[in-house]
Amino acid sequence: MAQAKLELPVRIGDFTDFFASIFHATNTGRAFRPDNPLLPNYKYLPVAYHGRASSVRASGTAVRRPCGQRKRANETAPSYGASRNLDFELELGFYIGVPSRLGETVPIARAAEHIFGFCLLNDWSARDIQGWEYQPLGPFLGKNFATTVSPWVVTQEALAPFRVAAFARPADDPPPLPYLDDPEDRTHGGLDVTLEAYLASAAMREAGNAPLRLAQSSFPTVYWTVAQMVAHHASNGCNLETGDLIGSGTVSGAERSSWGSLLELTARGSEPIALPSGEKRGFIEDGDEIIFRGFCAKAGYPRIGFGECRAIALPAQ
Amino acid sequence: MAQAKLELPVRIGDFTDFFASIFHATNTGRAFRPDNPLLPNYKYLPVAYHGRASSVRASGTAVRRPCGQRKRANETAPSYGASRNLDFELELGFYIGVPSRLGETVPIARAAEHIFGFCLLNDWSARDIQGWEYQPLGPFLGKNFATTVSPWVVTQEALAPFRVAAFARPADDPPPLPYLDDPEDRTHGGLDVTLEAYLASAAMREAGNAPLRLAQSSFPTVYWTVAQMVAHHASNGCNLETGDLIGSGTVSGAERSSWGSLLELTARGSEPIALPSGEKRGFIEDGDEIIFRGFCAKAGYPRIGFGECRAIALPAQ
Numbered sequence: 007m008a009q010a011k012l013e014l015p016v017r018i019g020d021f022t023d024f025f026a027s028i029f030h031a032t033n034t035g036r037a038f039r040p041d042n043p044l045l046p047n048y049k050y051l052p053v054a055y056h057g058r059a060s061s062v063r064a065s066g067t068a069v070r071r072p073c074g075q076r077k078r079a080n081e082t083a084p085s086y087g088a089s090r091n092l093d094f095e096l097e098l099g100f101y102i103g104v105p106s107r108l109g110e111t112v113p114i115a116r117a118a119e120h121i122f123g124f125c126l127l128n129d130w131s132a133r134d135i136q137g138w139e140y141q142p143l144g145p146f147l148g149k150n151f152a153t154t155v156s157p158w159v160v161t162q163e164a165l166a167p168f169r170v171a172a173f174a175r176p177a178d179d180p181p182p183l184p185y186l187d188d189p190e191d192r193t194h195g196g197l198d199v200t201l202e203a204y205l206a207s208a209a210m211r212e213a214g215n216a217p218l219r220l221a222q223s224s225f226p227t228v229y230w231t232v233a234q235m236v237a238h239h240a241s242n243g244c245n246l247e248t249g250d251l252i253g254s255g256t257v258s259g260a261e262r263s264s265w266g267s268l269l270e271l272t273a274r275g276s277e278p279i280a281l282p283s284g285e286k287r288g289f290i291e292d293g294d295e296i297i298f299r300g301f302c303a304k305a306g307y308p309r310i311g312f313g314e315c316r317a318i319a320l321p322a323q
Numbered sequence: 324m325a326q327a328k329l330e331l332p333v334r335i336g337d338f339t340d341f342f343a344s345i346f347h348a349t350n351t352g353r354a355f356r357p358d359n360p361l362l363p364n365y366k367y368l369p370v371a372y373h374g375r376a377s378s379v380r381a382s383g384t385a386v387r388r389p390c391g392q393r394k395r396a397n398e399t400a401p402s403y404g405a406s407r408n409l410d411f412e413l414e415l416g417f418y419i420g421v422p423s424r425l426g427e428t429v430p431i432a433r434a435a436e437h438i439f440g441f442c443l444l445n446d447w448s449a450r451d452i453q454g455w456e457y458q459p460l461g462p463f464l465g466k467n468f469a470t471t472v473s474p475w476v477v478t479q480e481a482l483a484p485f486r487v488a489a490f491a492r493p494a495d496d497p498p499p500l501p502y503l504d505d506p507e508d509r510t511h512g513g514l515d516v517t518l519e520a521y522l523a524s525a526a527m528r529e530a531g532n533a534p535l536r537l538a539q540s541s542f543p544t545v546y547w548t549v550a551q552m553v554a555h556h557a558s559n560g561c562n563l564e565t566g567d568l569i570g571s572g573t574v575s576g577a578e579r580s581s582w583g584s585l586l587e588l589t590a591r592g593s594e595p596i597a598l599p600s601g602e603k604r605g606f607i608e609d610g611d612e613i614i615f616r617g618f619c620a621k622a623g624y625p626r627i628g629f630g631e632c633r634a635i636a637l638p639a640q
Contacts, residue, residue, distance in 0.1 A: 019376065019377055020375055020376050020377050022463075025460060035459070045458050045459060047392075047401075047455055047456060047458065050392060050400070050401050051392050051401075051455075051456060053456065053459075053460055053463075054460065054463050055372070055373070055460035055461050055463055056372070056373035056374060056375055056463065056467070057373060058337055058373055058561060059336065059337050059376075060336055060337050060425075060561070060562050060563070060564045060567070061425055061561055061562055063425075070425075070426035070560050072559035072560050073428070073558060073559060073560070074558060074559045075364075075367060075368050075500065083367070083497060084364075084367050084368075084500070085500070086500050086501070086502050086558070108377075108378055108380075108387075108468075108469075109387035109468075109637075109640060110640065111390070111640065132559070135559065138364055138368075139364060139368060139370065140459075140461075141362050141364065142352070142362060142370070142457075142461070143342060143370055143371065143372035143461040143462065144372050144457075144459070144460040144461020144462070145460065145461070146339075146370075146371050146372055146373065147555070147556075147558065147559040147561065148559075150373070150559070150561045151425075151426075151559045151560045151561050152425075152560075180400060183392065183401070183402070183403050184403070185403050238464070239464075241390060241391060241403070241464065242389035242390060242391045242449070242452065242464040242465075242467070242468045243387050243389050243390070243468045243469075243640065244375060244377070244378055244464065244467045244468050245377050245378055246377070247377045250377070320426075323426060323427065323428065323560065
């Protein structure tokens, strides 16, 4: 088993990535809109975009630093070169098992029937490329150069003991529209998965330092449940296919220790993190390995691990 | 032959849609930013987003009007229901033949080697759903319910006689960055394809009216060439795969008669178009058939047709 090289568990059709953590959405929106970081649609619908299926790779495949157009605020024109702001995003992913038909919706109460199981997902992001390109149609080259997933699927059935209530919306938040609301989902739509992100620089690995934990977050802090994501995705008749991969978006909680990206943890690189090697990190450097771990633990039940989701950043081509 | 039902010509991996017509980008941006309709990145890079591969269908497959969240400007909260602003987008599409490798770029001078051939493409859009959902990550349910393509592939080789110069950038526009610039592409990167969009309502079909031509546009008016699109797409190492579908974005020219969407042609529905049946159209109504045609014509060469790209809009589920 130790010698097996694990490949992608499914042939991925389409890859959709949500933006379902309100803490992450608030943290990232604050830079642009300090007084009003959340956009008006956020509490009404689970925002998502289409990602790139071709560049999803199983844990262990190195990620080449992308080149692209970047423009600093004080520059009048962009230049093409290696990204200076390579980042990770700590996410939970899930695969569609049972497809839905084009032109038909999926009621939220039946959303779970379409989910096969879960994985860890690193939505690698080049913040400088993303920041320049993303208006008005969203992320493209800033994200589609690589996505890393853990190499096995934790079935939905295995997670049944770890079902918890959905995120408790503050009382003055709007209630979900009927197609996104379900009593069973409110009480059991959350999944008590703990997610962790670690960094090990080349110097750390050489010195025998253990990877440094950068963040530990909890999936039930996410504003939208996976059933809401599925119901919303199919609410316009878009067909879901067996093997589709869906990401939660970065899972960040309220506390700084639970923020699932360097963008958030280092305030866009301005507050670097000290590593045990004496190095500092605002963003990911060449040779750094990013490692995600995920688990469910509860007295009286077997601990469930999600396998590892790890990749080393290679220098730009 | 007449009895054959034509299916999709390839198994589509990823679907990417560009936004390469500067006239379309200006027309659509004007509603949000009257004094400055183009965003700062537009003339530096061919803006694109990832579309949905699973809902691409060959000509002749009816399109069900999507439901979704819509919010009028005078409403305080969105509601879920059938889209009121169903639209088409008149595009040229192309398929990737030879793949590129993850982590490697495609030089613009070699971009053509990766293109298999071309088709017509209708990027069906629900403007009300799109308008409410699209910030900050771009179009999602407003577009992923359906994309229609013509059912055969016009090879790149067949189009060789119809190569023309790339769009002539105004003198004060920034020159393309080196990775998007190629002397051969400047002189021969354009494709002299004429694209047309027609509408036939149910009443028109019943009365025996011919479809009404809504727009006729010319692909060389598009700001970015297909080689620039391919080179940009791979400029960060994103791998292109055999069967990937790439859309140009709506092909609109300078004159109103060449605008490739109802959004543009009717000023967001406020200036409806009169049909021969006495009906009027701000957006697409149930039962309307949208028909695209494309052709290349030049003295001394066989005329090349792109087949039809047609679909009838069905009522919401």
